[in-house]
Amino acid sequence: MIKVIKDKCVGCGLCAKVCPSSAIKIIDKLAVIDLDKCNLCSACVTACKFGAILIEREELKKDLSSYKGVWVFSEQRNGEIAPVVFELLGKARQLAKDLNTYTGAVLLGYQIKEKTRELIERGADKVFLVDNPVLKNYIAENYSRVITQLLRKYKPEIFLAGATTTGRSLVSRIAVNIHTGLTADCTGLDIDKEKKILIQTRPAFGGNIMAQIITPDYRPQMATVRHKVMPPAGILPQRKGEVIEEKFSEIEDARIKFIDFIKEELSTVNLAEADIIVSGGRGIGGAENFRLIEELAQVLGGAVGASRAAVDAGWIPYFHQVGQTGRTVSPKIYIACGISGQIQHLVGMQSSKLIIAINKDPSAPIFKVANYGIVGDLFEIIPLLIKKIKEIKSS
């Protein structure tokens, strides 16, 4: 399936260098692939400047022309549509235009009919509504049953959802039911205009590498999309659209029951959806000092984050942890206070649009990814920042 074309290989070793599985060795100026280690990730194929490595795939010939429309899962809780949905609708309109098809929104819930208007104003041509008391709270099993049926009936060619805790756990179930491909946490979506397929770009290894992924032979092409990466669709108050209401029976999975939702007390702002996040690390020095971080977050209207060091020290709950064993965030502004910038932290925040670091150690790795940095004592710097920002906001 993977092979080295001997005439083309010069033994330069670029492939061996990029191989994430250390599966390639250069023996007598020729790349040799250890098939026990290779997982066919294609990093070497991209890296080879001589076109000497090939991964052969059999092409499935299937007629996929009956699949039409770009759909967006309209995640909502208590009747409030998640902001990521509007970002997806903006993208979906673009993709639908390139494919010369319609934009669809799928809305599940209870007594949420009035929300269809909002989706149409944001760019949906058709809203597929399923209103049922069973769907009041999100339950992966019930939601996946309903959406699976909708997809089988209406056959969209693309299905997008936010890469939220809901989106990620739901869409994987659906993709397995339908037997189609799903790409997680995409940061880029484009149409290959010639082949009319979706090119999905996503970070892996915590953003250290990017992968482009396609689903050529199965439909719909499914992807979850990272928050805050794509601009939200604007509102067009007069926009017209169609609401298609569907009723399904037997959608309740009796094996799982929603009991309660408990809101996180400390944060008034949703960490994943926040435009600004202020995070504290080891340099904060203690739980009581997190008040300073909270105050800065508050004046900026942002959320509070933390590094693993601060969470492990018990200064702030795990809920706030950003990084490899916590959350991945990509706000417009990320302010790292007293965080040295270990790789495990960087992978969770380096896709933020603007990074500001405050740290007393000028050699801290966080300064390498920061757009702006202040070297100094955060207990001096942050109060000054708060004061300045308050002045700006009140003027």
Place this chain on the structure above:
Amino acid sequence: MQIVVCIKQVPQTTEVKIDPQTNTLVREGVSSIINPFDMYAIEEAVRLKEKFQAKTTVITMGPPQAEAALREALSLGIDNAVHLCDRAFAGSDTWTTSLVLAKAIEKLSPVDLVICGKQASDGDTAQVGPGIASHLDLPQATYVRKIDTIHLDTNPKIMVVERLLEDGYEILELKLPALITVVKEINEPRLPSLKGKLRAKKEVIPAWTHKDIGLSQEAVGLKGSPTQVVKIFTPPPKKGGKIFEGEPQEAVSGLIKEIEDLL
């Protein structure tokens, strides 16, 4: 009660570096570890074993070297291990990986609980856990931060869990068998004991191929995977930006001037 833990061997992130000349990932000499989130899955299974005398089995799909991850799980107190090891599995995407793991779990039946880590640190998809649940038609709870209660004397057995969300957590009641994926908050993993290490070393770990789990070669690996990776590239490295040093008042004013328009 039998619990199956699904784990993955991943490269140690701290050792992954970018070659500044070629702007590519340097993987030479990078050691492999158990995916960090899977350590919490293993620990939770061992705790349930100690509490309820459950039988625990760890499984992984991966190349021959992934056996080391299974041995580590055994040293931490897991009873048995199965290695899904077959060249035909290479190139599996999340759809096929979850199919292979689901078939292995089916073969291990009866299984009451499947525990996975929230996501793997190399792929970051969080898709395999729910994928397994879907293949096996099991109820699921992802991002579990706490198992509140398990009732084993009821029929069916019932479990109440707390599931971490973006703005809080929810409480779910699941009838077993079920699948959960866990986050770091759920426990603090122990270190392996000397006794555990010795036992892990001696244990014979069965290796299963696609035939052992009743799948055709076409259904797994690259052939069975709906998605295809067409390109892998390294994003341009961040260069580091403007640094303000010296007098705090000036530094803050300098920064504010730069970002004022964004606030």
